[in-house]
Amino acid sequence: MILKPQKQDFKIIGHFLGRVILSFGIMMALPIGVAVWFGEAAPVVDLSISFLFSVLIGLALTEYLPLPKNTEMSWSHGMVVVSGAWIICMFLGAIPLYLSGHWASYLDACFEAMSGLATTGLVLVQDLDHLSKGVNFWRHLLMFLGGQGIIVVALSFLVKGGPGAFRLYVGEARDEKILPNIVETSRFIWLVSLVYFVLGTLLLTACGYWAVGLGLKDAFFHGACNFMAGFDTGGFSPQSQNILFYQSVPYEILTLIIIVWGALNFNIHYAIWSGKRKELFGDLETRTFFVTLTIVVFLVIAGLARCGAYPAVAGLIRKGVYQAVSAHTGTGFSTIYVQQFVGEWGGLALIGLILAMGLGSSVCSTTGGIKMLRVGLIAKAFREDVKRFLSSESAVLTTRFHHVRNLFLDDKLVRSAALITLAYIILYLLGAIIGSFFGYPFLESLFESTSAAANVGLSCGITTPQMPNALKVIYILQMWTGRLEFISVLVLGGFLVSLVRGK
Amino acid sequence: MRWFFLIVMFFFHLTCALGWAEEPVSLAELLGNARKFHGERILFEGELIGSSLDRGEFAWLNLGDATGALGVWVKDSLLPAGLRGGHYAWRGDVVIVDGIFSRVCSEHAGTTDLHALSLEVVSRGRALVEEVDRRRIAAAFLLSGVLICLLILREWRRKRARR
Numbered sequence: 043m044i045l046k047p048q049k050q051d052f053k054i055i056g057h058f059l060g061r062v063i064l065s066f067g068i069m070m071a072l073p074i075g076v077a078v079w080f081g082e083a084a085p086v087v088d089l090s091i092s093f094l095f096s097v098l099i100g101l102a103l104t105e106y107l108p109l110p111k112n113t114e115m116s117w118s119h120g121m122v123v124v125s126g127a128w129i130i131c132m133f134l135g136a137i138p139l140y141l142s143g144h145w146a147s148y149l150d151a152c153f154e155a156m157s158g159l160a161t162t163g164l165v166l167v168q169d170l171d172h173l174s175k176g177v178n179f180w181r182h183l184l185m186f187l188g189g190q191g192i193i194v195v196a197l198s199f200l201v202k203g204g205p206g207a208f209r210l211y212v213g214e215a216r217d218e219k220i221l222p223n224i225v226e227t228s229r230f231i232w233l234v235s236l237v238y239f240v241l242g243t244l245l246l247t248a249c250g251y252w253a254v255g256l257g258l259k260d261a262f263f264h265g266a267c268n269f270m271a272g273f274d275t276g277g278f279s280p281q282s283q284n285i286l287f288y289q290s291v292p293y294e295i296l297t298l299i300i301i302v303w304g305a306l307n308f309n310i311h312y313a314i315w316s317g318k319r320k321e322l323f324g325d326l327e328t329r330t331f332f333v334t335l336t337i338v339v340f341l342v343i344a345g346l347a348r349c350g351a352y353p354a355v356a357g358l359i360r361k362g363v364y365q366a367v368s369a370h371t372g373t374g375f376s377t378i379y380v381q382q383f384v385g386e387w388g389g390l391a392l393i394g395l396i397l398a399m400g401l402g403s404s405v406c407s408t409t410g411g412i413k414m415l416r417v418g419l420i421a422k423a424f425r426e427d428v429k430r431f432l433s434s435e436s437a438v439l440t441t442r443f444h445h446v447r448n449l450f451l452d453d454k455l456v457r458s459a460a461l462i463t464l465a466y467i468i469l470y471l472l473g474a475i476i477g478s479f480f481g482y483p484f485l486e487s488l489f490e491s492t493s494a495a496a497n498v499g500l501s502c503g504i505t506t507p508q509m510p511n512a513l514k515v516i517y518i519l520q521m522w523t524g525r526l527e528f529i530s531v532l533v534l535g536g537f538l539v540s541l542v543r544g545k
Numbered sequence: 546m547r548w549f550f551l552i553v554m555f556f557f558h559l560t561c562a563l564g565w566a567e568e569p570v571s572l573a574e575l576l577g578n579a580r581k582f583h584g585e586r587i588l589f590e591g592e593l594i595g596s597s598l599d600r601g602e603f604a605w606l607n608l609g610d611a612t613g614a615l616g617v618w619v620k621d622s623l624l625p626a627g628l629r630g631g632h633y634a635w636r637g638d639v640v641i642v643d644g645i646f647s648r649v650c651s652e653h654a655g656t657t658d659l660h661a662l663s664l665e666v667v668s669r670g671r672a673l674v675e676e677v678d679r680r681r682i683a684a685a686f687l688l689s690g691v692l693i694c695l696l697i698l699r700e701w702r703r704k705r706a707r708r
Contacts, residue, residue, distance in 0.1 A: 084681075094688035095688055101696070172634075
């Protein structure tokens with residue numbers, strides 16, 4: 043029997059939604075500072091409107107929907123807050139984008155905002171090369187916030203600990219605690235991200251200034267933006283040519299290092315910070331990642347060599363390896379033109395990229411896709427099953443693996459991994475079928491759908507301001523669902539159904 | 546008769562020269578027919594985006610036309626003085642480049658680029674005037690006022706609750 047939500051449920055959900063929106067709104071002060079620094083008057087006004095509006099909504103919800111005494115947030119409350127907050131933050135984050143005049147419609151601005159928050163990187167912006175620094179910084183900051191998690195932002199500063207905090211944390215597709223307390227875990231994620239932000243920005247600034255030839259102020263701005271988009275495996279870049287703009291092998295190598303670093307599980311970062319560097323090579327997830335990366339790079343390079351896209355080895359390695367790593371880490375940084383994927387890369391290389399995008403990287407990181415831990419668990423389960431058939435009937439087989447700690451492979455883990463993997467594959471195919479319905483070739487539709495749902499951001503040309511509005515909405519839903527890994531989105535759907543059909 | 550023949554030949558050669566005069570090719574055309582244009586001498590016209598990226602005796606220019614932006618590898622000696630690239634509130638200088646297009650440049654590890662043989666400024670950049678909308682300023686002030694009222698109300702309610 044489905045229970046209809048009561049007034050108390052709305053108060054709890056509304057109150058915590060308010061806290062998340064308030065923390066999101068406060069973050070809008072940062073791009074205002076950037077716009078002031080660069081002397082951009084109109085963007086200051088646009089960003090201020092968005093900041094004030096978001097903070098007002100957040101404050102109003104927390105103030106006029108106070109938390110009832112002696113109540114606890116249930117799992118359903120947590121999931122609804124998370125999935126609802128992501129949609130509301132998309133609408134709020136789109137306001138400064140739309141006001142800038144560089145997006146054809148509010149829907150396009152919402153698409154870009156969700157693409158930023160979900161660290162996807164698909165773009166509908168027009169005339170990006172003349173976009174203000176303030177609004178451009180906001181695009182990249184959306185990736186930084188979404189990559190760490192907008193719930194994690196709220197947990198770090200505005201939500202006290204307790205079981206409710208854990209439920210919010212899990213709702214945002216994170217179920218691994220790094221530290222015993224969720225608030226401490228959230229603050230650690232932010233500490234790591236901010237320390238790397240400072241280091242990464244300095245390195246990219248130096249590289250931009252000396253190797254690329256940018257002026258110092260521009261090198262710093264580009265460095266900060268590219269770090270936020272790279273470490274959070276998002277893929278936005280300040281210019282329309284993306285990483286191709288810099289025409290620099292050293293810059294590409296540095297961004298490669300940053301995106302691989304950002305694709306690692308935050309538990310691995312904690313282990314490295316704690317001096318346990320061996321975790322980097324001993325963890326099932328990182329080992330699976332390096333195996334699949336090798337396979338994908340081989341597939342892509344074989345495909346490129348077969349169709350003669352790059353006659354010289356230097357081009358094969360520079361372009362092929364970069365795009366394969368960019369796809370597998372779910373980043374979407376690009377060093378080739380969109381038209382070249384379809385026109386020159388050939389079917390095998392495209393399939394390699396689709397596989398790379400679909401697999402994704404680490405759980406508890408900034409990446410999307412199926413994730414390597416699940417791939418590793420399923421592979422181990424297959425191996426165990428084959429061993430069982432080859433062993434005597436009386437033999438008792440157990441499989442151990444190391445992920446943060448030593449664990450035994452059990453049916454519950456495998457079932458969970460397989461279910462989410464299946465859900466992702468269905469999501470990729472569903473988007474591909476819908477794209478085909480709109481007249482796009484199936485392989486290209488599959489490429490674009492996988493890129494959206496796995497939050498990668500590479501495009502073969504379907505994502506443009508001219509694409510059908512219905513397809514924009516489908517990709518928004520795919521990005522949202524893929525980022526939150528289904529459960530909280532499905533719970534929100536169930537909650538909405540219970541409003542009508544509950545008793 | 547000789548003069549008549551010379552005049553005819555003059556106009557014949559002039560017509561041939563005009564007929565062979567090239568139009569700039571767009572980036573979309575280049576990418577759509579990349580193998581055909583690879584190694585060919587073409588004209589490309591576009592706005593300079595950002596600044597020129599200095600690389601010793603050469604520089605990279607990113608030139609954008611309506612269909613996208615292309616990297617142009619140009620010798621410093623060919624660069625006109627005072628080239629200014631586009632950004633927010635500034636439309637950059639528009640230049641036309643005569644150069645060799647490469648689908649996959651062997652010198653630059655597979656990049657799609659244009660090696661300039663000559664470069665000419667078509668038009669100088671200009672400021673893009675952006676007016677601050679007064680209605681938006683009014684909206685910002687209104688929202689600030691509402692926020693301040695909300696904060697005062699919140700404080701008053703907390704003090705009352707403490708009493």
